Amino acid sequence: MKKVVIIALSCFFVLSNCSVNDSNPTTPQKVRYLWHLVAVTGGVAGIDEQFSLNTIVWSFDDATKTLVVDNKNTDDTIEDGLDSGSYGYTVADIDGNTYLSIEGNEYGSFEISQNILTINQNLKSTGSGTDGFIYTYQVEAVAVD
Template identity: 40%
Template sequence: MKHFIYVVFLFVIIGCSGDDDGNPVNPPSNSSGLTGIWHLVNVTGGFAGINDNFEKGVIVWDFDDTKKRVEVTNNNAANSSTEDLFPTGVYTFSIVTINGNKELIVNERNLGNFEITTNEFIVDEQFKDGFRYTFQR
């Protein structure tokens, strides 16, 4: 019986001696993966079926995931008839899930379905005759 008590005591001591500072091992992430600079490189779709390409640096979006803000620098003043989303400015953003699809909201405007990879993200609203926007790092 004495050995049994020692074994139980040993398990209690070992179980309590770990590095437990109250922080979860894998804290939940609110990160969208967007933090940093992205370039709008292509816009397709719409009723007219446009397909406009932009050089990197013409339309730049700089996301701050912590503050949920995006700073847009739009240097596309030469072609005002081109669909290029927002003028230069700072806007709020969020990503919401609607019917199982992630969607990007900027300045309270739903831009459509959102998909991201390491170096590219696409926002697609073609399902409602809208546009498909392609951004690259």
């Protein structure tokens, strides 16, 4: 009986053995995150604007600290944040809050939760206000070669 168990276990280990040198290695893909502006609320007038995906897209490059904005909104009467272009940015953590500065000007406090980026211009490191905008972005992950 012991022979049968030993042979069975030996066959199991031999047949289930995995090679360290996989002949089909997979290269991990790099991912770029695109942030689509989907809503702007607030301001003195109390606006509430909604945007479809791909209308306004932000892309952050952490290596160069560059924000690239692709703004396809043609209605100048609607608050939509930044115009198309490249902007330098920095991030600061102060007293448990995270602040985004663009081109040396503090843009507001931000948080990311469940694939949603919220930038609140009413919360700044210098204090809070009531007439700023709240920008809401939805993330899209894109594989890059």
